[in-house]
Amino acid sequence: MPRPTRAELAAAQDRTIADVLGRRGLEVLFCGINPSLYSGATGHHFARPGNRFWPALHRSGFTPRLLAPHEQHLLPDYGLGVTNLVARATARADELGDDELKAGGDRLRELVAEYRPQVVAVVGITAYRTAFAAPKAVVGAQAELFESVRVWVLPNPSGLNAHYQLDDLAAEFGQLRASLG
Numbered sequence: 001m002p003r004p005t006r007a008e009l010a011a012a013q014d015r016t017i018a019d020v021l022g023r024r025g026l027e028v029l030f031c032g033i034n035p036s037l038y039s040g041a042t043g044h045h046f047a048r049p050g051n052r053f054w055p056a057l058h059r060s061g062f063t064p065r066l067l068a069p070h071e072q073h074l075l076p077d078y079g080l081g082v083t084n085l086v087a088r089a090t091a092r093a094d095e096l097g098d099d100e101l102k103a104g105g106d107r108l109r110e111l112v113a114e115y116r117p118q119v120v121a122v123v124g125i126t127a128y129r130t131a132f133a134a135p136k137a138v139v140g141a142q143a144e145l146f147e148s149v150r151v152w153v154l155p156n157p158s159g160l161n162a163h164y165q166l167d168d169l170a171a172e173f174g175q176l177r178a179s180l181g
Contacts, residue, residue, distance in 0.1 A: 001070050003049075004041035012040030016087040020045065021115055022076025027180055028062070029081045029117040031108055033093045033101075033127040033156065040089025044069035045082045050159030052166050053123065059166070060173035083111060085122070085131055093156075098130050105131035113147040120149055121176055124156040139172060141179065152176050 004012070017035050030053075038048035046053035047069035058066040063078055075081060085104030086096050108131075112120050122128040129137050132144070142151040154172050155164040164172070 001042060001044075001068070004038060008041045009037045012037045012089050013091075014088045015040035016089070017043050017045065017084075019081070019083040019111070020072050020075050021081045021083070021111070024115050026076065026081045026115060026117040027079035027119065028152075028176065029083065029112065029115060029120045030154075031120060031122045032082065032084045033124040034084050034086035034096060034104075035089040036158075037089050037091050039069075042069065045072055045084075046157065048159070051157055052159065052169050053157040055166055056157055056169040056173045059170035060177050062173065062177055081115070081117065083108065085124075085127055093124070093127065093158075096127075101127055101131040102133075109146050112149050116147075117149060118180060119152050119176065120146055121152040121154050123154045125153050126156075128153045140175065150179075152179070 017039055032045060036048045039045055054067055054069065057063050062080060067074060072082060085108060086100045090096065108120065125137065125139055129135050137153055139153050139155055142153060144151055154176065155161060155169055157169055
């Protein structure tokens with residue numbers, strides 16, 4: 001896939017990208033914070049070079065090979081889906097308001113009620129805390145259920161998240177995978 005130009009990235013501001021949901025009863029519905037401008041320009045989730053979502057997904061055993069963002073349509077074949085708390089693309093997640101995150105949390109609950117995954121996994125602890133009024137939430141399984149669906153929080157896979165290196169991210173994703181049985 002060719003890299004978007006500066007003009008294409010600028011034009012992607014506030015663009016939305018489609019959810020990858022497939023069928024009801026997915027094993028895991030991953031929920032990002034919101035698309036980056038790069039994702040908005042390409043139409044693919046976690047598309048920005050340096051984002052570690054796809055490598056962590058593979059290293060943790062969710063996929064048999066490393067998928068590229070343009071292969072996101074294959075996720076339902078592995079029992080996986082992807083959505084975002086906030087649909088609009090921004091340069092940085094801190095451009096989102098608390099109200100947007102909370103509204104996104106309501107929308108996520110609706111998706112979970114409709115699609116009934118085994119687990120919904122929010123990637124981004126700070127966004128999760130805001131969206132669901134859970135200021136003390138930590139990475140991992142949450143006590144709260146969404147419509148009887150388990151909730152898991154994973155670290156943000158952005159390359160800007162220096163707290164987690166790829167091996168650490170893959171380990172966290174791996175704990176989620178192991179919890180599926």
